[in-house]
Amino acid sequence: MLVALMTACTNTDKIKTLIITGQGEDNLVWTQAVQSILDASELFSTKIVTTPPEGQDMSQFNPDFSKYDLVVIDYEGDAWLEKSVASLKEFVENGGGVVRVHSKSQAGSPVPSSVSFSERHNFEVRTRITDHPVTNGLPVRWLHPEDVIVQGMDFSADGIQVLATAFSDTAYAGSGKPEPVLLANNSGKGRVFTTFLGTPDLDKNEALECAGFIVTLQRGAEWAATGAVTQDVPFDFPTAAGAVLRTGFKSVNPDEAFENMCSYEIGESTLYFSWLQSEIRRASGNAETLLNLEKKMVEVLKNSKSTVDAKKLILKELSWMGSEYCIPAVKELSSVTDIKDEVDFTLERLQ
Amino acid sequence: MSIKTSRRTFVRRSAAAAAGIFVVPSIIPSSALGLRGRIAPSNRVIMGAIGTGSQGMSNMNDFLKLKDAVRFVAVCDVDAVRLMKAKARVDAANKATDCRTYDDFREFLEKERLDAVSIALPDHWHGIIYAETANKKLNVYGEKPICRTIKDGQTIVAAVKKNNIIWQTGCWQRSQAHFRRGAELAINGRAGKIKLIEVGLPDGGRGIGTPPVMDVPPELNWEMWLGPAPKVPYRGVCHWNWRWMLDYSGGQMTDWAGHHIDIGIWGAGLEYTGPVEISGKGVYPPEGIYDAPVEYDFTCKYANGIEMRICNASRLKMGMGTTWYGDLGWIHTDRGNRLTASDPKILEEVIGENEIHLYKSENHWLNFIESVRTGAPNIAPIEPAYRAISAGLLGEIAMTTGETIRWDPEKEEIIDNPRASRLLSRPYRKPWDLPTV
CATH class of the missing domain: 1.10.1240 (Methyltransferase, Methionine Synthase (B12-binding Domains); Chain A, domain 1)
Structure with missing residues (x-):
C-alpha cells in the first residue's frame, strides 16, 4: 500500500519543506544529511535556505513560512529578528509543522548556558511513549551509535511530551540520569518535533547513519507536518541487540x-x-x-x-x-x- | 533384573500400596512420613543427570542439599569438561570415585537403572530426550520450557502419561510462598473476576553481530549438541547463549514462559487448557547470529474471556512478573518476594476452608523426591508446564506469521491456517526423530 501511495505521489502531493541552516560550523554536512534523509522517505519536497553569516545583518532573513507545510530548523548562531521568530510562531499556531534538529537548535533563540554535552559514545535509547504517532510500533529499547547526549535543556514548556530518553552515563561526562532525546508538542493548530540525536561528526557519521535516527526524523517530520504518520516501522530499526547503520541513509x-x-x-x-x-x-x-x-x-x-x-x-x-x-x-x-x-x-x- | 531395578520398582510399588490404604494428603510434610533427613541409604532416591551445564549443575546442587535423601550415580553431557566437573561434584558429595559418565544419552538410558533423572538441556533436545527417558520408565525432573515446539510438547505429555512416570517441571517459582499466595488470592477472586493477566518477561539483550566460523573446542561434541537441529558450522555460540537463537529456543520469551506464564495460568485456573486466539508482534534483530525476538507483545484470549498479555517487561507499568487484573483490583507477584495488590487489604485476606487451596510445596527439589518416593502428585506436573509454554509458542507462531492464530485447546490444533500449522512442529534432522509413544 505504501508503495502504491509513493508511486502516486507527485511533487505537488509532497510535504513542502523548508530547511533553515546557517552559522554552525558543521552545518553544511548536517543540513545535506537532513535533506537526504527527508528526501529518502519520498514524502517531502525539500528546499534549503541559509541565514546570513554570523554577525551579519539578520534583517535579510525573513522567510515566508506560510508557503510551506513544514519548517526544519537546523541552526545555531545569532538570534533571529523578533519578527522572524513571531512569524514562525504564527506559522505553527496556524497549523504548520516544525522540526528542530541539531543539538543546539533553539528556533532562533540563543543557546542557554546550562546546556552541556556528553562525550561521544554508543548508548541505548528508551522509547518512553509508545502510543504517540511518531513512536508507535518502535522497539522500547534500541542502540544508537557514536553520538552526543545533550543535557540541561529546558523542557518546561506546556505540553512537551518526552517520547524517548537516553541514560547519560557519567563515564562519558554524562549527567548520570536519563535525558530526553526525542520530544513532541502541539502548539495551537501546529506541531513541533525535536530530536537531539544525530550530532554530526565530520570524521565518522554513524550517529546520522543510524537507522533509528533516520526513521525517527522521517516519522517526526511527517507527524509535525500532518499530525499523522503513514510510514511503517522498517525491519531495520535498531533494537537492544545492536545498532543498525544505513549507508546513504537508504533502507x-x-x-x-x-x-x-x-x-x-x-x-x-x-x-x-x-x-x-x-x-x-x-x-x-x-x-x-x-x-x-x-x-x-x-x-x-x-x-x-x-x-x-x-x-x-x-x-x-x-x-x-x-x-x-x-x-x-x-x-x-x-x-x-x-x-x-x-x-x-x-x-x-x-x- | 538388577538390584537397582528391583529397588526402583519397590519405591513405586510401596507408594502404590500406601495409596491403596490412604490417600497421602499433600499438606502432610514429608518429615511426618519419615522422608526428610535420616533416610536409610537403601531408601535414597538414586539419580542421574543429563545435561550438566549451568542449570543442570544448579539443579544437581539443589538435590544434593537434600543430603541423604538423594544419591547421584551417573552424569551425561556432550561437553567433556563439564562432564568431568559434574562427576567431581558427585564424587565429592558421595565421598567416592565411582560416578559413571556418559557422552551419549542413549547409552546412559540403556545402561542406567535409576529412580529419577534430572534433565537440563537446550530446548531443541527436550522432545526426544524427555520422551525417551519416559519411555524407559524413569522419573524425570525436567527443565522448563519443556519443549521447543507444540508437537514436541504433545509427545512429551503423552510419554509421561502413558508410561505413568513421576514428572516434575523445574518451574521452582511454584514452590515459593509468595507466588503461591498470589496465585491463590487470584484464583479465589480476591481481585474480583479475572479479566486480564499481564506477564512481564525480560527484554532481549545485546547481540554479538555475525561471528565467523571457527574450530569446535576439543571437549565439545558439536554434532551431538546440534542433534535434531539444522547442521550448522560452529561459530563460538553454544552453551548458555543458544537461548538467543531460534533453532534452539524462542529467546527470553519461551525461557520465561515456563515461569511467569506458568504462575499466571496457575492463579487463573487455566493450567489445563489453552488460548483460543493469539495475536501480537515481535521485534527481531535486523541482523546477527542471535535471531530470537528481543521484544515481543502478544495476547492470548481464553474461551472464558480472560486475556493474557505477554510482553517484554519494559512495556509494562508493573514490569517483570505476573499481574492478575480482576474487576475489583489487581494482584502482582514477581521474584524477590514481591507480592503487591491494588489494595493492601487483599493481601491480608484469609482463604476459607471451602475455597480453592493450591498445592503447597516449600522446597521444589524435595517435593520431587517425595513424589518419587511416595507416588503422590507434586507441585509441577507435566500438563500445566505444557500449557504454559504452548501459550508462548503459539505467540511465537503469531509473531512469525504476522497473523491472528485461532487455536483449539481441546484438539490442540490451529484452526484453518495451514501455513501457521506447519510451525507447530519442526522436522528433525536425520537420524533423529521424536520417539513413538
Missing part, C-alpha cells in the same frame, strides 16, 4: 535484497534475510503478495550463482510459507548433497 530495496541474498555465506550479515522475513510477515493473509515473494525466493534457489548457505536460508522460510509453487524447485535440489537435510526438511513440512 533496503527489494531488488537489491534478493540480489544480495544470492551471494550470502555463513558468517556474513543476515540483513537481507531479515528483510525477507519481515516482508513475509507484512504480507500475512495476502496470498498474492506471498506468492510474489515465493516466486522471488524460488529465483534465488534456481540462480546458478546462489550459494549453498543462501539456499538453506531460503528453504527455511519456504518450508512454512511456501505453496505448491515452490515444490518443483525444491525437489530439483534433492540431488545437491550439501543441502539434502534442508530439502528433506522443507518437503516434509510442505507435503
Whole structure:
C-alpha cells in the first residue's frame, strides 16, 4: 500500500519543506544529511535556505513560512529578528509543522548556558511513549551509535511530551540520569518535533547513519507536518541487540535484497534475510503478495550463482510459507548433497 | 533384573500400596512420613543427570542439599569438561570415585537403572530426550520450557502419561510462598473476576553481530549438541547463549514462559487448557547470529474471556512478573518476594476452608523426591508446564506469521491456517526423530 501511495505521489502531493541552516560550523554536512534523509522517505519536497553569516545583518532573513507545510530548523548562531521568530510562531499556531534538529537548535533563540554535552559514545535509547504517532510500533529499547547526549535543556514548556530518553552515563561526562532525546508538542493548530540525536561528526557519521535516527526524523517530520504518520516501522530499526547503520541513509530495496541474498555465506550479515522475513510477515493473509515473494525466493534457489548457505536460508522460510509453487524447485535440489537435510526438511513440512 | 531395578520398582510399588490404604494428603510434610533427613541409604532416591551445564549443575546442587535423601550415580553431557566437573561434584558429595559418565544419552538410558533423572538441556533436545527417558520408565525432573515446539510438547505429555512416570517441571517459582499466595488470592477472586493477566518477561539483550566460523573446542561434541537441529558450522555460540537463537529456543520469551506464564495460568485456573486466539508482534534483530525476538507483545484470549498479555517487561507499568487484573483490583507477584495488590487489604485476606487451596510445596527439589518416593502428585506436573509454554509458542507462531492464530485447546490444533500449522512442529534432522509413544 505504501508503495502504491509513493508511486502516486507527485511533487505537488509532497510535504513542502523548508530547511533553515546557517552559522554552525558543521552545518553544511548536517543540513545535506537532513535533506537526504527527508528526501529518502519520498514524502517531502525539500528546499534549503541559509541565514546570513554570523554577525551579519539578520534583517535579510525573513522567510515566508506560510508557503510551506513544514519548517526544519537546523541552526545555531545569532538570534533571529523578533519578527522572524513571531512569524514562525504564527506559522505553527496556524497549523504548520516544525522540526528542530541539531543539538543546539533553539528556533532562533540563543543557546542557554546550562546546556552541556556528553562525550561521544554508543548508548541505548528508551522509547518512553509508545502510543504517540511518531513512536508507535518502535522497539522500547534500541542502540544508537557514536553520538552526543545533550543535557540541561529546558523542557518546561506546556505540553512537551518526552517520547524517548537516553541514560547519560557519567563515564562519558554524562549527567548520570536519563535525558530526553526525542520530544513532541502541539502548539495551537501546529506541531513541533525535536530530536537531539544525530550530532554530526565530520570524521565518522554513524550517529546520522543510524537507522533509528533516520526513521525517527522521517516519522517526526511527517507527524509535525500532518499530525499523522503513514510510514511503517522498517525491519531495520535498531533494537537492544545492536545498532543498525544505513549507508546513504537508504533502507533496503527489494531488488537489491534478493540480489544480495544470492551471494550470502555463513558468517556474513543476515540483513537481507531479515528483510525477507519481515516482508513475509507484512504480507500475512495476502496470498498474492506471498506468492510474489515465493516466486522471488524460488529465483534465488534456481540462480546458478546462489550459494549453498543462501539456499538453506531460503528453504527455511519456504518450508512454512511456501505453496505448491515452490515444490518443483525444491525437489530439483534433492540431488545437491550439501543441502539434502534442508530439502528433506522443507518437503516434509510442505507435503 | 538388577538390584537397582528391583529397588526402583519397590519405591513405586510401596507408594502404590500406601495409596491403596490412604490417600497421602499433600499438606502432610514429608518429615511426618519419615522422608526428610535420616533416610536409610537403601531408601535414597538414586539419580542421574543429563545435561550438566549451568542449570543442570544448579539443579544437581539443589538435590544434593537434600543430603541423604538423594544419591547421584551417573552424569551425561556432550561437553567433556563439564562432564568431568559434574562427576567431581558427585564424587565429592558421595565421598567416592565411582560416578559413571556418559557422552551419549542413549547409552546412559540403556545402561542406567535409576529412580529419577534430572534433565537440563537446550530446548531443541527436550522432545526426544524427555520422551525417551519416559519411555524407559524413569522419573524425570525436567527443565522448563519443556519443549521447543507444540508437537514436541504433545509427545512429551503423552510419554509421561502413558508410561505413568513421576514428572516434575523445574518451574521452582511454584514452590515459593509468595507466588503461591498470589496465585491463590487470584484464583479465589480476591481481585474480583479475572479479566486480564499481564506477564512481564525480560527484554532481549545485546547481540554479538555475525561471528565467523571457527574450530569446535576439543571437549565439545558439536554434532551431538546440534542433534535434531539444522547442521550448522560452529561459530563460538553454544552453551548458555543458544537461548538467543531460534533453532534452539524462542529467546527470553519461551525461557520465561515456563515461569511467569506458568504462575499466571496457575492463579487463573487455566493450567489445563489453552488460548483460543493469539495475536501480537515481535521485534527481531535486523541482523546477527542471535535471531530470537528481543521484544515481543502478544495476547492470548481464553474461551472464558480472560486475556493474557505477554510482553517484554519494559512495556509494562508493573514490569517483570505476573499481574492478575480482576474487576475489583489487581494482584502482582514477581521474584524477590514481591507480592503487591491494588489494595493492601487483599493481601491480608484469609482463604476459607471451602475455597480453592493450591498445592503447597516449600522446597521444589524435595517435593520431587517425595513424589518419587511416595507416588503422590507434586507441585509441577507435566500438563500445566505444557500449557504454559504452548501459550508462548503459539505467540511465537503469531509473531512469525504476522497473523491472528485461532487455536483449539481441546484438539490442540490451529484452526484453518495451514501455513501457521506447519510451525507447530519442526522436522528433525536425520537420524533423529521424536520417539513413538
